[in-house]
Amino acid sequence: MPFDAQSDVDDHILLRRFAAGDDEAARVLTLRLTPRVFAHAMRLLGDRAEAEDVAQEAMLRLWRIAPDWRAGEAKVSTWLYRVTANLATDRLRKRRGVALDSVPEPEDGAPSAAEGLQDAARAAALQAALAALPERQRQAVVLRHIEGLGNPEIAGIMDISAEAVESLIARGKRALSAALSGRRAELGYHDD
Amino acid sequence: MTDHRQHPPETDPLEDFFGAARRMAPEPSPALMARVLEDARAVQATSVRGRVARPGLLAQLREALGGWPAIGGLATAGVMGLAIGIGAATGLGDLTAALLGQPGDAYLVDLMPELDFDIAMDLSEG
Numbered sequence: 001m002p003f004d005a006q007s008d009v010d011d012h013i014l015l016r017r018f019a020a021g022d023d024e025a026a027r028v029l030t031l032r033l034t035p036r037v038f039a040h041a042m043r044l045l046g047d048r049a050e051a052e053d054v055a056q057e058a059m060l061r062l063w064r065i066a067p068d069w070r071a072g073e074a075k076v077s078t079w080l081y082r083v084t085a086n087l088a089t090d091r092l093r094k095r096r097g098v099a100l101d102s103v104p105e106p107e108d109g110a111p112s113a114a115e116g117l118q119d120a121a122r123a124a125a126l127q128a129a130l131a132a133l134p135e136r137q138r139q140a141v142v143l144r145h146i147e148g149l150g151n152p153e154i155a156g157i158m159d160i161s162a163e164a165v166e167s168l169i170a171r172g173k174r175a176l177s178a179a180l181s182g183r184r185a186e187l188g189y190h191d192d
Numbered sequence: 193m194t195d196h197r198q199h200p201p202e203t204d205p206l207e208d209f210f211g212a213a214r215r216m217a218p219e220p221s222p223a224l225m226a227r228v229l230e231d232a233r234a235v236q237a238t239s240v241r242g243r244v245a246r247p248g249l250l251a252q253l254r255e256a257l258g259g260w261p262a263i264g265g266l267a268t269a270g271v272m273g274l275a276i277g278i279g280a281a282t283g284l285g286d287l288t289a290a291l292l293g294q295p296g297d298a299y300l301v302d303l304m305p306e307l308d309f310d311i312a313m314d315l316s317e318g
Contacts, residue, residue, distance in 0.1 A: 027229060039219075039220075056224060056228055059228045059231065063232050063235040123213045126209040145206070
């Protein structure tokens with residue numbers, strides 16, 4: 001079966017096919033979900049090796065739960081964000097006290113174009129500023145403004161109310177604005 | 193899964209940074225993708241093998257009774273029991289007729305033979 005044949009199929013249907021032994025479903029789910037899980041882990045952890053470990057573990061948990069997955073209870077992506085965040089939080093607790101300077105810069109996508117370099121610099125600055133936020137604020141801001149989720153889904157992932165999500169995001173963004181305002185010039189902003 | 197329409201760039205001073213982060217999304221290495229797919233297939237193989245290896249309820253009952261030979265013995269015993277039950281009803285009718293005679297024969301049965309002695313004594317004594 002060609003890749004396209006299942007590329008438009010919902011995650012939970014693919015997961016059911018996976019549980020029934022469908023190898024193509026395993027491949028499509030891996031290609032579709034692993035990049036999202038890894039990117040989210042990377043934004044929460046800021047470390048590629050740890051993010052890869054977390055992504056692999058989150059996906060492994062998905063494979064294992066597949067036979068018992070009940071469609072309609074939760075979106076596969078919501079469940080994965082929650083598992084990824086929990087695994088990342090465990091990692092962060094083990095390395096408390098890490099200095100902001102030690103957070104690795106993003107390694108991906110070293111572009112040759114000036115615009116790409118500016119994007120890379122801004123993304124790196126944001127990553128460093130995110131790393132300085134409390135975990136819950138960081139998670140809420142990333143889910144809302146980078147992953148693009150709505151408050152109800154974020155509330156479900158973080159197991160808090162939508163109002164609490166809004167509060168975390170507001171506080172997180174205030175801190176990000178303060179941290180990034182001093183770097184506007186070096187990041188290509190020219191105040192007139 | 194992704195909806196970036198909620199916050200137009202012009203209303204959010206941080207949107208340039210968020211936009212850059214989205215465009216510079218970290219990509220998983222091919223090695224990670226291979227490991228994840230390898231895990232998937234390993235879990236799948238274990239799960240499917242588990243389903244094949246796990247016997248059903250009837251199979252578990254069959255094994256508890258001692259397998260197919262025992263099932264065959266039980267079936268034979270059941271059929272024999274049924275045959276004996278059906279045959280015994282007819283046989284019992286024949287036996288009853290042999291012992292008690294044909295229906296319609298009359299029999300005199302003295303239920304209290306000692307009463308004859310008491311009556312004879314009463315008569316002789318006047």
